[in-house]
Amino acid sequence: MAPRRSVLRRTVALASAATAAVVLAACGSSDSSSSPSGHTGHDAGAMSTAGPSGTASAAQGSRNAQDVSFAQGMIPHHRQAVAMADLASSRAKSQQVKDLAAKIKQAQDPEINTLSGWLKAWDAKVPDADTSGMESMPGMDHSGSSMPGMMSNDDMGKLKGLSGDAFDKAFLQMMIRHHEGAIAMAKTERDKGAYGPAMTMAKSIVTSQSSEITGMDEMLGK
Structure with a gap:
């Protein structure tokens, strides 16, 4: 009985580890579009549009x-x-x-x-x-x-x-x-x-x- 229980525990542990790996991979995929600062890809695009070059262009075209x-x-x-x-x-x-x-x-x-x-x-x-x-x-x-x-x-x-x-x-x-x-x-x-x-x-x-x-x-x- 003891050997069977030991095998069963190892099987459950392996299954749990596999599930955790899948979850981590999914999380990594969903966060891949985020910028390092935590902004999403859409936000990062908006920030780059309003960056220094955008401001300079607006100033040049304001008069x-x-x-x-x-x-x-x-x-x-x-x-x-x-x-x-x-x-x-x-x-x-x-x-x-x-x-x-x-x-x-x-x-x-x-x-x-x-x-x-x-x-x-x-x-x-x-x-x-x-x-x-x-x-x-x-x-x-x-x-x-x-x-x-x-x-x-x-x-x-x-x-x-x-x-x-x-x-x-x-x-x-x-x-x-x-x-x-x-x-x-x-x-x-x-x-x-x-x-x-x-x-x-x-x-x-x-x-x-x-x-x-x-x-x-x-x-x-x-």
Whole structure:
């Protein structure tokens, strides 16, 4: 009886070992698609797509030449509007004109900083500022015509020499033209740009400055 029991025990042990080997092999097969970090094959593929090369491609495709042109043109355009607004504090007679000038400066100063930041991030040139507030602008057409709505040095000099009602009228007339130019530039960016934040800013410029033009027309009695 003892020998038979010994044979039976060996048989059971061998069968158990074989079963364990089959289970281990199956487990090894099911885990073969996992990455060393524990992610499945699908997850690993997703990670490689979002890796450094994918990020670089997205960054390169996030803007186009229109976005750069918009930023480089809108910075001096805004700077001149701020320079005009600065004159209103001491020369305007109407409180409405003074309030409008303060609103323009409050809106456009931060946008200048934002636009400059984008250009730096893109390794593109930020337009140099002229301390007089009447700058020679990159964006100037060498045939003699400037960006839409920009005042000439003569225009700015004339505005500086005015005060009271005469200043208010000239300021409103010039700022309407200035806003119309900015709106034209913003519409081009809105339609042809690729960088989302720049296109969003352009849409905001179209909306806000169109509203301000309506208010300035009313101040002029139109």
